[in-house]
Amino acid sequence: MPAALTVTNLSKQYNHNLVVDDVSYSLHRGEAVGLLGANGAGKSTMIKSILGLVRPSRGTIIHPELSPAYLPELPQLPTSLSALALLRFKCSALGLDSALAEECLMEVNLSKKAYKQPIKQYSKGMRQRTALALTLCGNPMLVCLDEPMSGLDALGRVEILNLLKEKKKQGAAFLMSSHIVPDMVQLCDRVLIMAHGRICEDVLIQEHSLEEAMALEGKLALWTTT
Ligand SMILES: Nc1ncnc2c1ncn2[C@@H]1O[C@H](COP(=O)(O)OP(=O)(O)OP(=O)(O)O)[C@@H](O)[C@H]1O
Numbered sequence: 001m002p003a004a005l006t007v008t009n010l011s012k013q014y015n016h017n018l019v020v021d022d023v024s025y026s027l028h029r030g031e032a033v034g035l036l037g038a039n040g041a042g043k044s045t046m047i048k049s050i051l052g053l054v055r056p057s058r059g060t061i062i063h064p065e066l067s068p069a070y071l072p073e074l075p076q077l078p079t080s081l082s083a084l085a086l087l088r089f090k091c092s093a094l095g096l097d098s099a100l101a102e103e104c105l106m107e108v109n110l111s112k113k114a115y116k117q118p119i120k121q122y123s124k125g126m127r128q129r130t131a132l133a134l135t136l137c138g139n140p141m142l143v144c145l146d147e148p149m150s151g152l153d154a155l156g157r158v159e160i161l162n163l164l165k166e167k168k169k170q171g172a173a174f175l176m177s178s179h180i181v182p183d184m185v186q187l188c189d190r191v192l193i194m195a196h197g198r199i200c201e202d203v204l205i206q207e208h209s210l211e212e213a214m215a216l217e218g219k220l221a222l223w224t225t226t
Pocket residue numbers: 014019037038039040041042043044045046073
């Protein structure tokens with residue numbers, strides 16, 4: 001099966017600061033890969049390079065998707081629109097039936113009474129659910145998520161993890177950056193530990209268990225203190 005994403009010898013330098021340093025990995029359909037590392041390790045820069053938002057200094061990025069779906073770390077939503085209007089707009093841009101807009105909002109469990117309210121009246125978690133619905137609308141096959149659980153309460157995190165697991169089962173490939181290790185372990189099949197722009201370790205996740213999350217926290221601590 002062809003890879004959903006292949007990154008080869010990717011580097012990004014800002015002036016004299018090498019923030020992504022000769023990184024290579026691939027991601028297959030139905031696979032989720034996590035990016036774990038301290039603040040400034042280069043996770044967001046790597047994701048933005050894949051999306052073409054940052055021009056790499058060196059290396060190649062290959063994916064069959066015309067434009068991968070993206071949830072930015074700080075989603076900017078048009079706050080005068082309602083979630084429903086926004087999702088209808090996205091459906092029509094993708095050539096999909098606008099009736100799907102409501103389904104997308106139901107998937108992320110946005111409260112029904114918020115559907116027609118302007119986004120400026122939403123809480124942080126409601127905005128995050130709307131941004132996730134927008135990202136997942138149309139069932140994209142390659143999805144880059146930067147801190148997807150940001151602002152979600154405990155139940156919301158479980159709901160969204162279950163949704164992402166379901167999309168993964170349907171064949172979507174995920175590249176996800178997060179600081180919440182137990183969430184990452186639940187979804188991801190591999191976790192790349194990053195420090196100073198490099199991949200220090202590629203950790204296989206087999207059981208998706210709390211024990212694996214604790215072991216991963218330990219490995220992360222080792223790499224971020226050296
Ligand atoms: N536009 C830019 N110009 C110059 N330096 C930048 C730019 N964007 C990011 N950097 C630098 O690149 C490095 C990596 O940043 P990046 O945002 O990729 O880190 P991160 O791992 O996503 O961190 P966090 O966990 O805090 O989100 C940091 O040192 C940051 O200051």
